[in-house]
Amino acid sequence: MAAKILMVLSAGISFTLGVVHLVYTFWGPLLTPRDPALQISMSQIAPVLTKETTMWRCWVGFNVSHSMGLILFGLVFGFLALAHGQLLFHSPFLLVVGLAMLGGFVVLCKVYFFSAPLRGIIISLACYVASIALSRASIMRS
DSSP, rough: OOHHHHEEEEEHHHHHHHHHHHHHSSSSTTTSSSSOOOOOHHHHHOOOOOOOOOHHHHHHHHHHHHHHHHHHHHHHHHHHHHHHHHHHHTTTHHHHHHHHHHHHHHHHHHSSOOOHHHHHHHHHHHHHHHOOOOOOOOHHHO
């Protein structure tokens, strides 16, 4: 039971970070440049890859897809923990995929972001790892 609670907590943190990030992407100034001229410039300049978009549209798209990844992780792992705990906790594949995803988010936050999302993802990762450890301990006792 404790393993499920920790997994749901991990998933809930990731989900919440994703929703907050999505809200910040579309509403308010928090993910816009401090210099309005930069946003104007980004809205007028295409990346080298293609002229079909602008750097600003890429910026928004990257933020939305990042949010969607966090939300998807939270929904899938939260659902699996609550509705299919046996499947989740007995599947090395699912556990490694989740671990890799959260580990990847930690690296992204450390290299490209700032301390608040890093702390949130580290807490989510710690809950995830503790959840796995508790589930493994309970499997060993059985």
